[in-house]
Amino acid sequence: MARLTSGILGGISGTVGNVVGGRWRGIDYIRSKPASVKNPNTEAQQQQRMRFKLVIQFLRKISPLVNIGLSNGSNNRTPMNRGMSLNLKEAITGTFPDLEINWEKLIFSQGNLAMGTNAAADLSVADTVTITWENTQSTSSSSDTDGALVLLSNTDRDEVVYSLHGASRVDGQVDVDIPQEWSGENIACYLSFRSETGKDVSDNQFLGIEVAA
Numbered sequence: 394m395a396r397l398t399s400g401i402l403g404g405i406s407g408t409v410g411n412v413v414g415g416r417w418r419g420i421d422y423i424r425s426k427p428a429s430v431k432n433p434n435t436e437a438q439q440q441q442r443m444r445f446k447l448v449i450q451f452l453r454k455i456s457p458l459v460n461i462g463l464s465n466g467s468n469n470r471t472p473m474n475r476g477m478s479l480n481l482k483e484a485i486t487g488t489f490p491d492l493e494i495n496w497e498k499l500i501f502s503q504g505n506l507a508m509g510t511n512a513a514a515d516l517s518v519a520d521t522v523t524i525t526w527e528n529t530q531s532t533s534s535s536s537d538t539d540g541a542l543v544l545l546s547n548t549d550r551d552e553v554v555y556s557l558h559g560a561s562r563v564d565g566q567v568d569v570d571i572p573q574e575w576s577g578e579n580i581a582c583y584l585s586f587r588s589e590t591g592k593d594v595s596d597n598q599f600l601g602i603e604v605a606a
Contacts, residue, residue, distance in 0.1 A: 440489040448480045451494060454553050455501055458544060461557070461587055462502025462594050476501060496548060497599050502585035504594035507535035509562075514582035514600040520573050524584050524600070528565045536588065537563035539595075544583040547575055548602060562586060575605045 452459055452473060463472040463479075470478075479500045486495040509526030516522050524543050531537055540558040547553070552572075560567035571580070585597040 436489065440492070443489065443492055444481055444485050445477075447485060447492060447494060448477055451499075452476045452480065452501070455544060455555060457557060458501045458542060458555055461542065461591070462504070462585060462597065463500075465504055465593065479503075494548075496546065496581040496602060499546075499581075499583070499599070500597065501544065501583070502542065502594045502597040504596065505534060506539060506586050506588060506593050506595035507532065508595045508598050509541075509584050509586065512584050512598050512600055514580075514603055516580060516582075516603045516605045519576060519606045520571055522569045522571055522580065522582060522605070523566060524569065524582065525566045526562075526584065528563050535562060535586070537561060538589040539586040540589070541567050542585045542587055542594075542597075543567060543569050544581075544597070545569060545571060546581040546583075547571075547578055548581055549578040550575070558587070571605060578605055579603070580605050 456473065459476045460472045463475045466472070466475040480498075483500060484495045484498040485492055486498075487493050507529070510529050512524065512526040514522060514524055522543075522545055524541070526541075528537070529535065539562040541556070541560045541562065541564075543556040543559065545554045552575075554569060554571050556567065556569050559569060579602050581602045582600040583597050584600060586595040588594070
């Protein structure tokens with residue numbers, strides 16, 4: 394209920410319908426009540442929150458890779474913000490509430506360096522993943538000294554292992570140790586390259602999901 398403070402021509406104190414009246418520093422004022430959100434938890438809002446949670450939780454696990462691989466974007470966006478934008482658009486699959494990461498579309502590195510030629514992942518040896526590629530002649534978009542970046546994501550456990558520079562492009566191969574308890578589980582494998590100066594990277598390559606020995 395509202396009351397008139399100085400008769401019918403005076404200020405209003407209180408609420409009348411959607412109008413709120415009061416007095417501040419000797420000045421009478423009225424304002425409209427803020428509109429209330431009828432349903433702040435629609436299915437569309439729940440879906441967007443779930444998509445955001447899936448992406449941010451995964452990217453935080455591989456933040457060193459993201460900081461290297463997505464550092465050359467817009468100057469007003471952090472690598473993590475760029476990663477969020479890219480993967481919210483590309484790397485979520487399924488129908489709400491059964492959403493999950495689309496491992497084939499995951500992006501953690503984008504750049505102008507050449508990707509690995511005929512790159513592949515071999516998980517036939519226990520506790521080890523061997524990533525191989527063919528070393529082609531150095532060009533304007535590649536160098537023998539480019540460092541290999543490897544990401545291994547256990548899609549059954551929601552765990553990751555990564556290598557920031559276990560080998561150079563000229564080596565044609567890098568071995569990455571994985572936990573013994575990953576044996577028999579599904580591993581999504583990725584490869585990208587970073588220049589020796591750190592100023593450029595390649596796009597990351599999805600090498601498939603393989604079962605660990």
